[in-house]
Amino acid sequence: MNIQFAIFIGYFILIFLIGWLSLRLTKSDKDYWIAGGKLGWAIGGATMAATHTSAGTFIGTIGVIYTVGWSFGWVLIVIPLAYWFTAAILAPRFTKVKELTLPAFLQRRYNSKTARGIGAVIILIATVIYIQAQIVAGGLIANVVFGIDATTGMIVFTLILLAYTMVGGMLAVAYTDFLQLIIMIVGTLVSVPLALNHFNGLSDLLDKVEIIKPLTFDWAGFPTVLLITMSLAFFLGSVATPEKVVRLYAMRNMKSIRRAILLTIIVVTGINLLVFILGLASMALFPNLPTGDLAMPILAKSMLPTFIGTLMLAAVTSAMMSTVDSLLLVAGSALSEDIYQNLVNKKASHSKRLSVARIGILVVGILPLISVLAGFGEGELIQFIVVLFTAIMGAGFFTPVVGGILWKRATKQGAIAAMIGGVVATALWKAFGDPLIYPVVPGFAASILGFIIFSLLSKPPKEEYWKPYFEK
Amino acid sequence: MRLLLLHSICLLVTFSVEAQLEGVQVQVVETENGFSVTEEIRVHEERPTAIELKALVFDGSEIIGISIFGVNELNYVTASDEDIIVLKVDLKDFKEDLLHIRYTVRIDQEAFYLPVFFTNWTANSSAKDFFNLQFEHPKDREYFIHFPTVNSNKTTSNDVSIINLELLALPSTLRMERINSESGTPNYIVMVDWGVAIVFLIVGYLIWHYRKKLIYG
Numbered sequence: 310m311n312i313q314f315a316i317f318i319g320y321f322i323l324i325f326l327i328g329w330l331s332l333r334l335t336k337s338d339k340d341y342w343i344a345g346g347k348l349g350w351a352i353g354g355a356t357m358a359a360t361h362t363s364a365g366t367f368i369g370t371i372g373v374i375y376t377v378g379w380s381f382g383w384v385l386i387v388i389p390l391a392y393w394f395t396a397a398i399l400a401p402r403f404t405k406v407k408e409l410t411l412p413a414f415l416q417r418r419y420n421s422k423t424a425r426g427i428g429a430v431i432i433l434i435a436t437v438i439y440i441q442a443q444i445v446a447g448g449l450i451a452n453v454v455f456g457i458d459a460t461t462g463m464i465v466f467t468l469i470l471l472a473y474t475m476v477g478g479m480l481a482v483a484y485t486d487f488l489q490l491i492i493m494i495v496g497t498l499v500s501v502p503l504a505l506n507h508f509n510g511l512s513d514l515l516d517k518v519e520i521i522k523p524l525t526f527d528w529a530g531f532p533t534v535l536l537i538t539m540s541l542a543f544f545l546g547s548v549a550t551p552e553k554v555v556r557l558y559a560m561r562n563m564k565s566i567r568r569a570i571l572l573t574i575i576v577v578t579g580i581n582l583l584v585f586i587l588g589l590a591s592m593a594l595f596p597n598l599p600t601g602d603l604a605m606p607i608l609a610k611s612m613l614p615t616f617i618g619t620l621m622l623a624a625v626t627s628a629m630m631s632t633v634d635s636l637l638l639v640a641g642s643a644l645s646e647d648i649y650q651n652l653v654n655k656k657a658s659h660s661k662r663l664s665v666a667r668i669g670i671l672v673v674g675i676l677p678l679i680s681v682l683a684g685f686g687e688g689e690l691i692q693f694i695v696v697l698f699t700a701i702m703g704a705g706f707f708t709p710v711v712g713g714i715l716w717k718r719a720t721k722q723g724a725i726a727a728m729i730g731g732v733v734a735t736a737l738w739k740a741f742g743d744p745l746i747y748p749v750v751p752g753f754a755a756s757i758l759g760f761i762i763f764s765l766l767s768k769p770p771k772e773e774y775w776k777p778y779f780e781k
Numbered sequence: 782m783r784l785l786l787l788h789s790i791c792l793l794v795t796f797s798v799e800a801q802l803e804g805v806q807v808q809v810v811e812t813e814n815g816f817s818v819t820e821e822i823r824v825h826e827e828r829p830t831a832i833e834l835k836a837l838v839f840d841g842s843e844i845i846g847i848s849i850f851g852v853n854e855l856n857y858v859t860a861s862d863e864d865i866i867v868l869k870v871d872l873k874d875f876k877e878d879l880l881h882i883r884y885t886v887r888i889d890q891e892a893f894y895l896p897v898f899f900t901n902w903t904a905n906s907s908a909k910d911f912f913n914l915q916f917e918h919p920k921d922r923e924y925f926i927h928f929p930t931v932n933s934n935k936t937t938s939n940d941v942s943i944i945n946l947e948l949l950a951l952p953s954t955l956r957m958e959r960i961n962s963e964s965g966t967p968n969y970i971v972m973v974d975w976g977v978a979i980v981f982l983i984v985g986y987l988i989w990h991y992r993k994k995l996i997y998g
Binding site: 368452456487491495499507509516520594595597599603607610611612613614 | 837840900902904905906907927948952956977978980981983
């Protein structure tokens with residue numbers, strides 16, 4: 310326990326050091342929000358991969374595989390497709406004009422402060438949901454590693470996260486993402502052979518899992534319709550969530566973006582394949598867990614040697630923190646740039662905006678913790694909370710973002726209708742709709758319909774607003 | 782409630798019972814015939830009327846002489862094959878909260894698996910002592926536990942040594958090795974740990990050396 314504690318403390322000291330050094334390099338808004346817009350492909354790709362690979366991967370994916378079997382793994386096939394789409398379709402036009410935030414893009418493209426404000430509100434709401442999942446995972450890890458109760462673990466995790474995100478901004482986020490990705494890759498690469506070492510290879514593991522839980526390799530573990538519709542949520546979310554698209558602005562040029570995305574596809578796909586094996590190992594070694602979300606932390610603690618096991622948990626914690634800090638940053642910028650400066654105080658100074666951003670980070674970071682402590686979403690698997698966030702973001706943003714760079718006729722009325730329609734339809738279906746059809750389907754449908762209908766019903770936009778994105 | 786509905790659809794086809802396991806204690810004693818295992822399962826007072834107890838079959842480890850009892854011995858039906866032992870126990874008339882399983886494991890090699898019976902029920906907590914193992918063996922023998930790799934306590938008195946360990950969850954097996962003076966204690970785990978530490982030092986040096994190229998391309 311002392312060694313584990315020392316490893317965790319050492320890791321957090323390193324993270325804070327990076328955050329402090331990044332603060333010294335942060336001299337402008339551009340540095341704070343998009344790392345100056347000059348990141349190379351290695352750091353850029355690492356930060357994209359690290360943002361994608363959150364607790365949803367290490368704890369959530371393993372947790373769902375533990376609970377329903379391999380059928381959920383098919384959902385992950387859409388992720389490389391989504392990144393290909395980003396590189397081939399979205400990025401070339403989207404990055405023609407660099408903004409500081411995704412809502413800022415909405416304002417420029419659609420000439421609408423309202424669109425920007427609505428985008429910011431959606432981000433804030435969805436971020437609270439997503440961070441909640443990560444905080445729950447943080448509590449589980451604290452419970453397993455340190456033996457402290459999950460509630461205390463969640464509080465400590467949240468406070469550490471807020472501290473270094475508020476301090477360093479995107480530079481801190483990008484550099485810590487790189488460090489965290491290295492840890493995740495090495496940790497996963499080491500864990501898998503050690504897991505297989507307890508069996509006579511992969512085929513023995515598969516045989517044992519099939520004996521213990523026959524439904525693991527059966528489609529009946531997860532309804533097929535739900536599988537397909539959930540895949541849509543992953544696709545839309547992997548393309549158009551703000552914390553991913555804003556990284557396109559952070560990289561210096563299209564060449565860097567393409568290489569970064571290739572790196573992301575390789576890393577994310579590789580990690581997910583390896584994580585699948587760890588999910589199976591947890592089923593064979595611990596068939597009676599109270600929740601699938603405990604599979605990864607318990608594997609790390611009881612199957613791996615001390616340093617690697619703790620490192621693996623540090624890697625999972627890293628993964629969560631790299632995702633949450635990105636989201637906190639996006640939420641902070643949404644409040645500061647897209648709501649405060651855009652709608653309340655147009656002449657706000659740089660320091661004032663930064664203060665508002667840091668307040669936004671604090672509020673958005675604390676709200677999920679309060680929500681979890683109040684028991685909201687109790688019992689829900691982490692991965693399903695993550696997918697809900699992805700669905701809301703995807704249904705809300707995919708159409709106005711992708712439609713905005715592909716369709717000249719798109720107007721601000723269409724964009725606003727798409728965002729509101731997408732989010733509201735998703736939420737209503739989640740609350741009252743058929744649970745076999747994932748809410749992103751009606752949400753996406755409502756978003757597209759609203760986008761097209763309201764765009765065609767309103768006056769065509771002026772050329773100066775769409776032309777920058779269509780110039781060759 | 783609506784959120785749970787989606788969750789339940791996924792769980793329904795794989796699990797049909799609520800969390801009913803409250804904890805498991807396993808006592809293992811090395812004897813001339815092998816390892817005598819007594820497994821004590823604490824169950825929730827509200828529970829289904831039947832339980833399935835399962836144990837994986839590993840090469841080199843044979844389970845014999847199984848008996849299940851509370852205060853009195855309980856009947857069970859076997860549905861086993863070459864890969865798994867399955868015991869279906871009727872709990873309709875079982876009023877206690879402790880279920881005991883006794884069995885003997887015979888091994889034929891120094892590195893072996895000690896199967897632990899698990900169930901089709903779910904644990905209702907992950908307390909750090911949910912699973913407790915007490916392994917008793919002659920003082921002149923040494924054992925190394927490959928799985929689980931948690932810290933253990935060893936005490937020695939008279940002619941026996943007792944290894945105690947706690948775990949947050951019930952494992953399906955213990956993987957152990959009888960050590961002799963020739964082979965020594967396995968140290969591959971320590972080697973892997975050091976190997977990873979060295980890899981990180983090298984990676985850290987390379988990152989520092991190429992930091993400008995990495996950051997700005």
